[in-house]
Amino acid sequence: MTTTTDPALSGDAPARVDSGEPVAGRVDGPVTQRGVIASESLKFHSLRSTLLVLAAAIIGMVVLGAVIAFNTRDRAGLDPEDVVASGPLQGYYLGQLLMAALGVLVVSGEYSSGMIRATLAAVPTRLPVLIAKAVVFTVVVGISMIVASLAAFLVAQVVLSGHRPTYSLGEGSTLRVVIGTGVYLTLVGLIGSALAWIVRSTPGALVATLAIILVVPILLELVFPSWGTYITAYLPTGAGQSFSTSLPVPHALSPWTGLAVMVAWVVAGMVAAAAVLKHKDV
Amino acid sequence: MIEARTLTKKYDDKVAVDGLSFTIEPGIVTGFLGPNGAGKSTTMRMMLGLDRPSSGSVLINGKRYAEHAAPLNEVGALLEARAIHPGRSARNHLLSLALTSGIKRGRVEQVLDMVGLTEVAHKRVGEFSLGMGQRLGVAAALLGDPRTIILDEPVNGLDLDGIRWIRALLTRLAGEGRTVFLSSHLMSEMAMTAEHVIVIGKGRLLRDQPMADFIREAAVSSVRVLSPEGDRLAEQLKNAGATVTVDATDTDGTLTVEGVTGRDVGTLAAQAGITLWELAAQSGSLEDAYLALTRDSLDYQDIAGLSPRHPDSTEEHAS
Numbered sequence A: 001m002t003t004t005t006d007p008a009l010s011g012d013a014p015a016r017v018d019s020g021e022p023v024a025g026r027v028d029g030p031v032t033q034r035g036v037i038a039s040e041s042l043k044f045h046s047l048r049s050t051l052l053v054l055a056a057a058i059i060g061m062v063v064l065g066a067v068i069a070f071n072t073r074d075r076a077g078l079d080p081e082d083v084v085a086s087g088p089l090q091g092y093y094l095g096q097l098l099m100a101a102l103g104v105l106v107v108s109g110e111y112s113s114g115m116i117r118a119t120l121a122a123v124p125t126r127l128p129v130l131i132a133k134a135v136v137f138t139v140v141v142g143i144s145m146i147v148a149s150l151a152a153f154l155v156a157q158v159v160l161s162g163h164r165p166t167y168s169l170g171e172g173s174t175l176r177v178v179i180g181t182g183v184y185l186t187l188v189g190l191i192g193s194a195l196a197w198i199v200r201s202t203p204g205a206l207v208a209t210l211a212i213i214l215v216v217p218i219l220l221e222l223v224f225p226s227w228g229t230y231i232t233a234y235l236p237t238g239a240g241q242s243f244s245t246s247l248p249v250p251h252a253l254s255p256w257t258g259l260a261v262m263v264a265w266v267v268a269g270m271v272a273a274a275a276v277l278k279h280k281d282v
Numbered sequence B: 001m002i003e004a005r006t007l008t009k010k011y012d013d014k015v016a017v018d019g020l021s022f023t024i025e026p027g028i029v030t031g032f033l034g035p036n037g038a039g040k041s042t043t044m045r046m047m048l049g050l051d052r053p054s055s056g057s058v059l060i061n062g063k064r065y066a067e068h069a070a071p072l073n074e075v076g077a078l079l080e081a082r083a084i085h086p087g088r089s090a091r092n093h094l095l096s097l098a099l100t101s102g103i104k105r106g107r108v109e110q111v112l113d114m115v116g117l118t119e120v121a122h123k124r125v126g127e128f129s130l131g132m133g134q135r136l137g138v139a140a141a142l143l144g145d146p147r148t149i150i151l152d153e154p155v156n157g158l159d160l161d162g163i164r165w166i167r168a169l170l171t172r173l174a175g176e177g178r179t180v181f182l183s184s185h186l187m188s189e190m191a192m193t194a195e196h197v198i199v200i201g202k203g204r205l206l207r208d209q210p211m212a213d214f215i216r217e218a219a220v221s222s223v224r225v226l227s228p229e230g231d232r233l234a235e236q237l238k239n240a241g242a243t244v245t246v247d248a249t250d251t252d253g254t255l256t257v258e259g260v261t262g263r264d265v266g267t268l269a270a271q272a273g274i275t276l277w278e279l280a281a282q283s284g285s286l287e288d289a290y291l292a293l294t295r296d297s298l299d300y301q302d303i304a305g306l307s308p309r310h311p312d313s314t315e316e317h318a319s
């Protein structure tokens, strides 16, 4: 046996063995939440697909903002949603599809590739991975989507100036809807992530997410025309509208209440996701 | 050291691993053998806490895997299915694992070098061949300089060079005092690498012994003999202490005789005045012994109380 004692761990520590060229001291430390966040951040940034989806959302929202502004700059008889401050932010329809997909992929990609086994072997307590993915997504997508929303708004104002009155960020609810749109898109993505932790498959989680944010509210209002909107105001999409649009929405919650409700949906989803992650075999 | 104590895993009503108990010692390579579906991968996933045992436990150096503060330093594992995202480069794959427990970038370069992937470390793993993917899996297993190494069919997809390389690597790692546990369904491959062998069939323990003992038992030789007076010859041979079996599928009535040499059989026949048509000494092969062992586990696994060790798939010749 050619056991080599590690100088860094001499004393009462057990003799350590090494392979290949000797590394100075022990090669690792304990798993930390900070380390897992660094790991998930690298994973997020080192996938071309992730960055492409993010870039597509940013570019799409800005381009759509400019196009909407151009098409609505001086036509008479515009729709109400085209003249309010949040008009040029309607690119969020595209954004929410892409962010839902991104939120799903960040998690389901681990399962479809089998990477989850390596990930959880490195972090066997499991929950730090869920926390780290949520933190990285919130920070990276949050900043990106707020920037995208801001850029779409400002570009639109440039296109509109000289044609019809423009909005400035300082007036009324403008700043709220611009930032709110970015926040909404981030929260939609987190719902996608939570569902992907639960469902694990990419198509399954994608269908579930889109059903919850797009289909369920419409169906509720169709099936129960009299009181459907009272319920949909509390669903993620309805709650999101309360802080992301400057249009009056029937039975809408106040912006802060709406934000709290949508965050509550995300938290509930993540708690369910954590329970599944902690207890199910991989 | 890995200790399994009545480790059991049920999927719905299917028992994949059935009351396994064994201890895997450090300092040697231990082989884990069993036919397809025997429960090898399931056992290994339970070692890593990826699957939860239905009952029983498996401890790594005295603790459950998840209880170790620095898991990558405790166990390095290469699992059956590739556990690598195809869209990431080899280097980023290793770095992402390294970051969880503060493993330095230098260590990533070191393991890349050890498995010979430095040149292609920037390439997306999706472009890798099966063998390169397997090497990357080995690199990931070595990342935390682990005391215990668990590899599920590591030679899958490797060419002859790769197989030799991994054999040498494992022998060296064991020589450094580590616990090395690897699965395979090829006995001949295992015989060259492992010093100790654990064989399972249908989730149950069949053998847990030094490889040398397994080989010695397998090498027990036999004599095939064909005679017009098979019944009388068999009786004579049994009286002389031999074990006689007749292959049920053989219509000629060829006897397989164990426990005596071909010379003994010829002498005995001559003394008794029995005509011999054929006499051939045979030595058992390792693969045959392994196949017979695991076939037994299939044949008898549902009969309570019957040891899976005996007899061969041939029936005792009635005299």
Ligand SMILES: Nc1ncnc2c1ncn2[C@@H]1O[C@H](COP(=O)(O)OP(=O)(O)OP(=O)(O)O)[C@@H](O)[C@H]1O
Pocket: B011, B014, B015, B016, B034, B035, B036, B037, B038, B039, B040, B041, B042, B043, B080, B185
């Ligand atoms: N997640 C699962 N759900 C249901 N059954 C499973 C699951 N995983 C394994 N099994 C079953 O458990 C048994 C043992 O499977 P396992 O993969 O552990 O065998 P193995 O010894 O690794 O086989 P192989 O040599 O083919 O890799 C098989 O019958 C398999 O079908």
Ligand SMILES: [Mg+2]
Pocket: B040, B041, B042, B080, B152
């Ligand atoms: Mg297997």
